[in-house]
Amino acid sequence: MTDWSQLPRDVVEVIARRLTTYFDALRFRAVCSSWRSAVSQSPHRLPCHFPIVPNEGFVETTCGFYLSKRTIYRLGLPEDRISTCIGSSEASDGWLIKVEEDVPDMMHLLNPLTETQIKPLPSMFPKVLDLSDLRISELGQDYVLQYINYRPFVNSFVDAGSLYMEKVAFFSSNSSLSASSPADDNDKFALLTIHVSGKLAMFKSGDEKWTIIEDQRSPYDDVICFKGKFYAVDSMGRIVIVEPSATVTLIASHESHVFGGDKKYLVESEGDLLLVDLYLSMDTGDDSPFENMDIDDDFYERIESYIVEKTVRFKVYKLYEGRQNWVELQSLGDRLLFLGDNCSFSASACDFPGCKGNRIYFTDAFNCSNGEDDYGFKDVGVFNLDDGCIGPLASYPGYSKLFWPPPSWIADPSAGTNALPD
């Protein structure tokens, strides 16, 4: 009878090194005592302090930045448990979440698309969620820089604000190593973000300050780390690669295609780089309110609330490797794109029964809500590439369940069939 727990430590290490995701390595350590001792837990910590000297024109009053990493996961039941959950319609449901590790071992649950933290958590929600019996797949990460102002009477990160709410692309030389080898201080990392001027700004480990990249025709809209390289797109659709030396190489110019939209996003889907172009229109709503309006003191206030920029549609383009232009995609097939405030990621609709593919989920300030009662989900819209229909998430109850509320098996993953008690 073979006893896998008796495998020589060398061999166990070779196997463990082939596991590249954090959770695969973690689960490997949870199998038995000998496997556990062969694999050290990767510290999984981000550098959290950037001792940045205030850069002229960048930020004058900060004394440092705190980089926080959030990870987006799909949680689900493993296949063998789904088949035993007969009668529970939620057994095959997937739950899409974003988590941030604040102080060690304390997680925040976040709205995957907005910056909202989901709190307070409902009383039914488990204070401690046991992950060992769930299927977990990582869909993406996003990074946010929070500047720290020096205040003599404040010594925590609670008062930190976000750096202009712009997205940060992050690259680490450690990401190419297996998740089971520990990170060390020699790992190099680099950040690319968009400065308030619309130019790109880069910071590499070992730098003393940020580098503002002068190359710019029009303001940049988005940055991404794709296949180990930094890509950036500007509002005209010009896309460049940014090297660690801060040199910029043109990949596709906006002249090869006229982009009519107002905001560009870069997102990865199944190994491809996609550009999504968002179209806004000045909208006054269905009824024109101007005809019978009195010009009184409140007039101009009311005008503001009627005329807003509303997202009306998206176009999606794919960059084919080796070609220098974008090709419009008529359909995403089974794929779903998620375009959030500071993050973008993609997923397969088949992981979320009840959701159809070929949709784009996005944050839409049009439906501005206070965000207090609904964790920011009122700000999410859905665009259907099949027919061009667009609307708030609330109009599509089947689609919102991938976000909230969590499936019933979250409350008690070890049980067979159950629903959250009312």
Added chain:
Amino acid sequence: MASPKVIVLRTCDGETFEVDESVVYVSETIKNMIEDGCGDGVIPLPNVSSKIFPKVIEYCKKHVSDFESLKKTSNGDEKEKDKDDDSSKKGKEAVPDVEEDAEEKARVEELKEWETTYMDIDQQVLFDLLQAANYLNIKGLLLMAAEKAASMIRGKTPEQIRETFNIKNDFTPEEYEEVRRENAWAFE
């Protein structure tokens, strides 16, 4: 050309095998033993059974003949050719290059298919193969077998992994508490 030397090896259960020297050279362990002068007698392999040894030899044979075929060109002339060396290609004309690329592609495809069939084994054979590849120091085989094991682990819960490999949960209560904490999220 002199006829290839044959090496005699004895597995831990007493069986002997006769194998071409070039084939067993794929094993660093055996290669070192031969270079140390043991090649004329019977080489003992105390950590390898007669059950798994033929499977190992199958791998060695496949990977020796690959190297041999690289030494010949499509013209049949004997030429020194290194897999990683592109400079030998630069001196040739365009047409033979295309033929070579197609040949190379076909070879890689065939190797992939062979590997898939070769690794279609149950976890008991896989276990023996990992042990043998490790002891005999055959890097390519060890990596291939480790990848197979990893593919049986990826995406599984700890309980599912234990079931796949018939492993007992042997954590002490203290260790188990640590494991539970590592595998849980505490929410604020």
